Amino acid sequence: MISDLFSMTVLVGILASGIRLATPYLYAAIGETFGQRSGVLNLGVEGQMLLGAFTAFYVAIQTGNLWLGVLSAMIVGAVMGLAMAFVTVNLQAVQGISGIGFYLFGLGLSDLLFQRVLGTVETVKGFPKINLPVLSDLPIVGEIFFQQNILVYIAFALVPLAWFVLKKTTLGLKIRAVGENPEAADSLGVSVARIRYLTIILGGTLSGIAGASLSIALLNVFQQNMTSGLGFIAVALVYFGAWRPFGVLGGALLFSLVNSLQLWVQVLGIPIPSDIAVMMPYILTILVLVISVSRVRAPSALTKPFKREE
Amino acid sequence: MKKLRWILIALLVVGLLLSACQAQPAGPEEEEPAPAEEGPFQVAVVMPSSINDLAFSQSMYDALVMIQEEMGGEEAMTFDYSDGMFVVDDAAAAIRDYAAEGYDLVIAHGSQYGSSLQEIAPDFPETSFAWGTTVDTFGIDNIFAYEAASDEGGYVNGVMAASLTESDVLGVVGPIETGDAKLYVDGFVAGAEATNPDVQVNVNYIGSFSDVALASEAANTHVAAGADVMAGTAQMVVGAIGVAEENDVLWFGTQASQTSLAPDIVVANQIYRWDVVLNEIIDLIGEGTLGGQSFTINLANGGEVIEYNPDFDLPEDVKDLADETIQGIIDGTISTGVSE
Numbered sequence: 001m002i003s004d005l006f007s008m009t010v011l012v013g014i015l016a017s018g019i020r021l022a023t024p025y026l027y028a029a030i031g032e033t034f035g036q037r038s039g040v041l042n043l044g045v046e047g048q049m050l051l052g053a054f055t056a057f058y059v060a061i062q063t064g065n066l067w068l069g070v071l072s073a074m075i076v077g078a079v080m081g082l083a084m085a086f087v088t089v090n091l092q093a094v095q096g097i098s099g100i101g102f103y104l105f106g107l108g109l110s111d112l113l114f115q116r117v118l119g120t121v122e123t124v125k126g127f128p129k130i131n132l133p134v135l136s137d138l139p140i141v142g143e144i145f146f147q148q149n150i151l152v153y154i155a156f157a158l159v160p161l162a163w164f165v166l167k168k169t170t171l172g173l174k175i176r177a178v179g180e181n182p183e184a185a186d187s188l189g190v191s192v193a194r195i196r197y198l199t200i201i202l203g204g205t206l207s208g209i210a211g212a213s214l215s216i217a218l219l220n221v222f223q224q225n226m227t228s229g230l231g232f233i234a235v236a237l238v239y240f241g242a243w244r245p246f247g248v249l250g251g252a253l254l255f256s257l258v259n260s261l262q263l264w265v266q267v268l269g270i271p272i273p274s275d276i277a278v279m280m281p282y283i284l285t286i287l288v289l290v291i292s293v294s295r296v297r298a299p300s301a302l303t304k305p306f307k308r309e310e
Numbered sequence: 311m312k313k314l315r316w317i318l319i320a321l322l323v324v325g326l327l328l329s330a331c332q333a334q335p336a337g338p339e340e341e342e343p344a345p346a347e348e349g350p351f352q353v354a355v356v357m358p359s360s361i362n363d364l365a366f367s368q369s370m371y372d373a374l375v376m377i378q379e380e381m382g383g384e385e386a387m388t389f390d391y392s393d394g395m396f397v398v399d400d401a402a403a404a405i406r407d408y409a410a411e412g413y414d415l416v417i418a419h420g421s422q423y424g425s426s427l428q429e430i431a432p433d434f435p436e437t438s439f440a441w442g443t444t445v446d447t448f449g450i451d452n453i454f455a456y457e458a459a460s461d462e463g464g465y466v467n468g469v470m471a472a473s474l475t476e477s478d479v480l481g482v483v484g485p486i487e488t489g490d491a492k493l494y495v496d497g498f499v500a501g502a503e504a505t506n507p508d509v510q511v512n513v514n515y516i517g518s519f520s521d522v523a524l525a526s527e528a529a530n531t532h533v534a535a536g537a538d539v540m541a542g543t544a545q546m547v548v549g550a551i552g553v554a555e556e557n558d559v560l561w562f563g564t565q566a567s568q569t570s571l572a573p574d575i576v577v578a579n580q581i582y583r584w585d586v587v588l589n590e591i592i593d594l595i596g597e598g599t600l601g602g603q604s605f606t607i608n609l610a611n612g613g614e615v616i617e618y619n620p621d622f623d624l625p626e627d628v629k630d631l632a633d634e635t636i637q638g639i640i641d642g643t644i645s646t647g648v649s650e
Contacts, residue, residue, distance in 0.1 A: 013534035017527045024523070111360065111394055120362040121548050123555075123571055219526050221548045221571075224360040224394055228521040228546075259524065263531040267481070267512040274487050278517030 004268045005261075008140070015144040017260035018253060019152065020218055024049070024210040024227075025252040026155040028234035029241070030162045031206030033248055036238055037166060038199040039179040039301035040088055043099025045207050046231025047106020048080045052211025054110040057222040058117060061124045066216055070151075073212035074205045080106065081204020085197045092305035103231070111224045118222065126220035127151055151209070151217040158206075162245040175199060179299035182306040192306045207231065240289055242296040254288065255281050351381070351592065353389040354408035355417040356401045359519070361393045363545040365565040370419045372566065373584035377592070380585075395420075396520070402426035409434040415595060417441065421489055427453060431601075438600040440591055443490045445604040454594075455604035456587045460490040460543075460564065461497030461648040462609045462639050463580025466616050467562040468501025469635045470577060471539040472509045473628045474560060481532025481559075483525050483542035483550045484515045494543045494564055494580075496648040501635070512537065522549035529553035539577075551576075569619045578618045578632070586613035610640045 004010060028045050035042045052073035060069035080102060087098045127149040131137075136146040166172040177185040178195045186192050210231075215222045233255065241247025258281040265277050353374065357367040374389045381387040390408070395401035401423050408416045409430060418427050418441040428448045431439045435452060442456035471480050480502055484495045499511045512535055514528040525542070526549030532540055533553065541562040542550050548571060554561045555572040563569070563579035587605040594603070607613020616636060618624060638644030 009534060013531060016534075017530055020530075021523065021527055115360060115362065121364050121571065123552060214523060219522055219549045220552050221522065223363065223520075223522055223545065223548055225396070225520050226522045228518060228523070230523065260527060260531070263514055263516070263524075263528050264535075266514045267531050267535050269512070274484075274515035275517065278515065 005264065005270075010264055010268070012140060012143055014257060014260045014264055016147075017263065018257035019144065019148060019156075021256035021259055022252040023152045023155045023218065024213050024230055025234050025237055025256065026158060026249065027206045027210035027213060028231055029237040029248045029252060030158050030245060031203035031210075032235055032238045033162065033241070033243055033245060034166070034175065034199040035196075035203040036302055037179045037243055037299055038175045038196050039182060039299055039304060039306070040085075040196055040200055041095045041099065041235075041303045042081075042084055042102075042200060042203055043096055043232070043235060044080065044084055044102025044106065045099075045203070045210075045234055046227055046229070047103040047110075048077045048204050048207035049106070049211035049214075049227045049231045050110040050225070051080060051106045052077045052208030053215035053226060054113055054211070054222055055208070056212035057124060057215040058113070060126070060216045061118075061122065066127055069216050070209060070212045073208040075208070077204040077206070077208020077211070078201050079204070080208075081201040082197070084204065085200040088200070088305065089193050089196050092307065095303045095305075107225060114222060114224055121221055121223055124216055124220050126215075127217040149217045151213040154209075155213065156249075159245045159249045166245065176299075178306075179301050182301050182304075183309075186306070186308060192308075196306075210234070236285070236289070239298075240285060240292070242292065243299060251285070251288075255285050258284050350385055351387045351415075351595075352413045353387065353415045353417065354411075354413040355389065355391045355419055356395050356404050356408070356423065357391060357393045358396050358401075358420040358422065359394065359545045361391065363566075364548065364563075364568050364571065365543075365545040367393055367419065367545070368566040369582035370417070370584050373582075373588055376585045377588055380589075398422050398426060402430065405439075406430050406433075409437045409439075412437075414438060415440060415591065424448075436600075438591070438595050440588075440601075445606070447602055447604055449602075451602040452600040454591050454601045456584070456591075457604070457606050458490050458493075458582055458614065459606050459608035460494035460580065460614070461500070461646045463564060463614045463616060464494040464497025464541075465501035465504075465639065465644075465646040465648075466609075466632055466635050467541055467564070467578060467580060468498040468503075468511075469505045470624075470628055470632050471498070471541060471560070471562055472502040472505035473631060474577065474625075475506075475509060475539045477536050477538045478506070478509050479532075479536040479538065480509060480511045481529065481535065481537035481540040482511060482513045483528045483532070483540065483547055484513060485519045485544035485546060486517060487515045491543045493648060497646045498541055498562075500647050505631075516546070518546060519544050520546050522546050525549040526553050529559075533557045533559060567617055569617075569621075573619065573621050575622075576619045577622050577624060578616055581615045581617050582607060583613050583615055586611055608639075609636055 055076045056069035056073035059072040087093045132146040136142045174190045178192050182192045237251040240251035262277040262280045359367045361371040378387050392404040415438045431453050440454040444455050447453045447455045485491050502509050502511050516524045525546040529550035539560040543564045551571050561576050567579045569576045
């Protein structure tokens with residue numbers, strides 16, 4: 001039965017599932033990468049995703065316009081990011097704790113709105129699959145990569161874009177400087193506060209899209225607590241990816257592929273208890289984390305509030 | 311740094327004082343409210359997911375609404391609920407609060423609340439508690455237990471699924487391999503295999519009651535493996551139903567009606583009618599028995615009902631077979647062969 005795993009149907013299935021599962025992680029983790037590179041740990045990602053998911057769903061169902069749904073999710077995420085930035089930059093609160101606070105706020109508010117405004121689980125017609133011309137006709141590869149919905153394509157396009165911004169632009173340099181040595185950056189005239197506001201708001205915006213990618217592209221429903229810990233995995237993936245967009249991509253794909261692999265393991269009747277199977281992605285992620293993290297260094301100013309010395 | 315430490319210590323002390331103050335009114339001496347002789351019968355319920363989850367929590371909410379109507383509205387019976395209580399500690403606090411407020415019956419609707427209830431119930435000997443799904447009353451005489459023989463409806467759904475499939479592959483999406491979810495899935499598999507020996511039932515437990523994304527991907531896996539009929543249980547299956555609809559795969563629901571989500575592909579749902587159990591419990595409380603018994607809803611006592619989707623064109627012979635199966639299980643001529 002193990003040999004069934006290597007049939008074409010199964011391999012294509014695993015890869016296509018993995019690509020879809022990785023999508024929300026990519027948005028959230030890339031956003032979180034920007035924040036952490038500038039020295040701010042945002043544990044509120046999950047709450048931002050939930051509010052984004054609800055907003056996108058609600059707006060899409062009311063207006064029938066999916067893009068308006070995405071835009072609203074971005075705005076809600078950005079506002080959450082703005083609040084987080086105020087708390088961490090101006091009030092200099094402990095980042096981990098305030099992030100948890102924002103998570104609980106998002107969890108509670110999205111549930112409240114769901115109960116009051118929607119009242120029941122409904123479905124919406126989400127972003128359709130787009131078969132990219134020519135590419136989607138390619139054997140195997142086409143089915144895996146090029147028959148997905150638009151938000152999946154954008155998520156993957158975001159990775160090189162984020163890499164370019166962080167690595168090749170002045171803005172990226174400023175972000176990294178603020179995260180490594182805010183005092184030095186400040187003395188050179190870079191506004192630490194402004195950069196951190198920018199990255200946290202960007203992170204919130206992307207988390208909002210992450211939520212939208214679930215509620216109006218991949219799943220097309222909204223349910224209470226539907227992200228189910230995804231936002232926290234996304235934060236872990238930033239560490240996993242060593243604060244680099246392509247590292248985050250690798251982590252997101254590894255986690256998602258092992259998750260879809262374990263789904264197939266159960267379907268093919270390979271005799272592994274389901275409890276063990278569902279642990280596989282987590283165990284593997286922890287293992288890789290243990291092996292890899294000792295070799296890379298976190299941004300020096302991560303979680304440290306910046307206070308200008310007079 | 312030093313200043314910060316003092317602030318922290320001060321906060322801790324204040325926190326300690328506050329929590330001490332709060333705990334006092336809930337002390338064992340003062341928490342024996344007189345049962346409300348006058349006024350409506352008061353029920354409180356604590357549930358793990360939302361009342362509109364189209365599954366486990368909704369089945370209890372719907373039952374309470376139904377009972378309230380039957381008993382004659384708010385003058386005869388009122389109920390309050392705390393839903394979304396997936397954190398057991400929060401749920402325990404809510405259970406204790408409801409008991410202290412003098413509700414006649416406090417329902418802890420989730421097997422994860424058991425050990426909390428075991429601690430709380432003895433402090434409120436005048437209050438009746440109920441919890442499920444389980445058969446265990448802990449031998450405490452103010453706790454009722456209730457459970458669902460979900461394998462029975464699972465079996466009937468499995469019989470129909472095996473009759474309807476053309477690919478001879480069925481897919482099942484489950485949460486965690488335990489409790490009434492496992493019973494339902496095992497019943498479904500048994501029913502399918504008894505009807506059509508060639509049928510292959512693929513089962514996938516995703517390890518979560520809330521991960522809608524993974525449930526959806528589990529359904530995609532079943533579709534890729536050739537399934538043309540699927541079933542699933544617990545609240546995260548809403549993700550799987552979307553995939554079923556997208557791929558024109560038939561769906562069987564359980565716990566509450568899931569027809570509204572995908573009216574074209576839902577064939578039938580096993581509905582939990584907890585009101586059957588609750589009516590008995592409320593009668594017993596009226597007679598002065600506050601607990602110590604356990605109840606099971608099943609097809610025979612009407613606590614489980616197979617509801618066919620009226621908009622789905624179910625072939626006559628399949629419906630007849632399903633009805634025969636239901637009757638067989640009620641009569642005892644058919645056994646699901648599933649035991650816990």
